[in-house]
Amino acid sequence: MITAIVMVSVEADRIPEVAQQIAELDGVSEVYSVAGDVDLIAVVRVREFEQIAEVIAGGLSKVAGVVHTDTHIAFRAYSRHDLDAAFSIGFTASE
Template identity: 35%
Template sequence: MATAIVLLKTDRRKVTDTAERILEIPSVSEVYSISGRHDLMVIIKCETVDMIEYVITDALLKVEGVLDSETMFAFRSYEKREAGRAVDVD
């Protein structure tokens, strides 16, 4: 499982609309309206890095209302899967 985190600056009059359109993109697992210089933070999870690239380039960045982006790639995920703090992630 590959994960990317995208910080977005959106048209200031369309933050909510843009968030909702992004949420409909498959592979987008979470959308947050955040503090700071950006408006939204999007978490994308895909089976492969190629799919991540496709989702960002061909879907996310083409959503109306998106003005600028800064992308972070998760080289490794240390997610704690609840319960007995099972390690061994993705």
């Protein structure tokens, strides 16, 4: 799984609508409204590297109201949550 963290600057009066549209895109797992230099942070998770361009350049960047994006590709996950989820794929609670 390839994870990209996308910092998104948005027209100020469109943040909720843009966040919802981005959240509905295939490949986008989460969208956060944040304080700071950007308005939204989107987490993109795809299986193939080529899908990054499809999701971000082909979808997210084209949402009306998106002004600028800055994409960061994750090398490795250190979160206990992510590691536990990866090892539980395919198992049900009864196993």
